[in-house]
Amino acid sequence: MKNKIRFVQGNEVCVEAALYAGLGFFAGYPITPSSEILEHISFLLPQKGGRFIQMEDEISSMCAIIGASLTGLKSMTATSGPGFSLKQEAIGYAAMAEVPCVVVNVQRGGPSTGLPTGVSQGDVMQARWGTHGDHSIVTLTASNHQDLFAMTVEAFNLSETYRTPVILLLDEVVGHMREKLIMPEPGEIPLVERLHTSVKEGTDYHPYLPREDGRLPMSDFGGVHRYNVTGLVHDMWGFPSDDPKIAYGLLRHLVDKIEGHVQEMTHVKEFFLDDAECVLISYGSSARSALHLVENRRARGERLGLLELQTLWPFPAYIVREKCERASYVLVVEMNMGQVLQEVKKALDNPDKVFLANRIDGSFITPSDIRNILRLIQGKGV
Numbered sequence: 001m002k003n004k005i006r007f008v009q010g011n012e013v014c015v016e017a018a019l020y021a022g023l024g025f026f027a028g029y030p031i032t033p034s035s036e037i038l039e040h041i042s043f044l045l046p047q048k049g050g051r052f053i054q055m056e057d058e059i060s061s062m063c064a065i066i067g068a069s070l071t072g073l074k075s076m077t078a079t080s081g082p083g084f085s086l087k088q089e090a091i092g093y094a095a096m097a098e099v100p101c102v103v104v105n106v107q108r109g110g111p112s113t114g115l116p117t118g119v120s121q122g123d124v125m126q127a128r129w130g131t132h133g134d135h136s137i138v139t140l141t142a143s144n145h146q147d148l149f150a151m152t153v154e155a156f157n158l159s160e161t162y163r164t165p166v167i168l169l170l171d172e173v174v175g176h177m178r179e180k181l182i183m184p185e186p187g188e189i190p191l192v193e194r195l196h197t198s199v200k201e202g203t204d205y206h207p208y209l210p211r212e213d214g215r216l217p218m219s220d221f222g223g224v225h226r227y228n229v230t231g232l233v234h235d236m237w238g239f240p241s242d243d244p245k246i247a248y249g250l251l252r253h254l255v256d257k258i259e260g261h262v263q264e265m266t267h268v269k270e271f272f273l274d275d276a277e278c279v280l281i282s283y284g285s286s287a288r289s290a291l292h293l294v295e296n297r298r299a300r301g302e303r304l305g306l307l308e309l310q311t312l313w314p315f316p317a318y319i320v321r322e323k324c325e326r327a328s329y330v331l332v333v334e335m336n337m338g339q340v341l342q343e344v345k346k347a348l349d350n351p352d353k354v355f356l357a358n359r360i361d362g363s364f365i366t367p368s369d370i371r372n373i374l375r376l377i378q379g380k381g382v
Helices: 010-021 035-044 058-070 081-097 124-129 145-162 172-176 244-259 286-298 317-324 339-347 367-379
Strands: 005-009 023-028 051-054 074-079 101-107 138-140 165-171 178-182 268-271 278-282 304-309 311-313 329-334 354-358
Touching: 005 010, 010 023, 010 035, 010 074, 010 101, 010 145, 010 165, 010 172, 010 178, 023 035, 023 058, 035 051, 058 074, 058 081, 058 101, 074 081, 074 145, 081 101, 081 124, 081 165, 101 145, 101 172, 124 138, 124 165, 124 311, 124 339, 138 145, 145 165, 145 178, 165 172, 268 286, 278 286, 278 317, 286 304, 286 329, 286 367, 304 317, 317 339, 329 339, 329 367, 339 354, 354 367
Parallel strands: 023 051, 023 074, 074 101, 101 165, 138 165, 278 304, 278 329, 329 354
Antiparallel strands: 005 178, 138 311, 268 304
């Protein structure tokens, strides 16, 4: 048991979980506050038989993991806000070409170079809408190291299942804090492996023809099949097409394969929601302060509860609606100008009962910060 217990930094947890999930290739470029991911992977991944390369910039890093994934390797890159911006065109390419890969964004203050060492959660909407065009995306997060390990593995699992890029949206506090991690045993967390085609060599292979279960079997580049990969609208062979029927079918497929599986992708944690008059909704490191406040005020007789989101996209509106239905008011706790706040308001029949507790100054939001907002709301008799 002692060998399983680690006292580690959050960025190290992300590395250990990626290796557990079967990471085979990493390309990246150093940027605060995610640089430790690159540093630790550069040392550990080659020991596991994987490949590491430091690229010249963020765009090339994203392109490199796309290429490596097409050869059959589970692939990942890591960055922060400015680098995440640079990756967007290639993330769109991965979405269109249905290339599984994981992109870690350890958020910091912005815009531009902003606050390189300050915490923020300002990239929630960028994760959803950063690349152009109609598409869907999967975005996961976590507030503690044990959950971070599980969500990193889940990011790889969802990426391989749905042939899509998956964003792991962390923040500076989660990335740099140190706490206990109990390392799971091999096999303890189920892993999803690449679904390879059973089509034999010399037989017509359709790389973009979904099976009845919606999954698209892949054939590794350099293997027995030749096929086309493009960011253009394409047919089931991968060749460009401007046929409206093909364009419609492809875009509907890209959206529906994710939005149609919201429940399978939704991960949340619930605390004291059965009788909560006030429901706090939070995610990432902000959820730590929210939980501390909830537990403290419950001990004093206040009926507070917490819904911690671990899936941000596709947004789990159905569960937000269900868990907040009986609450007198809802308080969204986040470190931005209210990005998840807007999604919560859209999910509820009465958006006027939804309020925001936030910080945008690069400082960690504390339980006292949240409590001060609660006092204002309660003082207004809401």
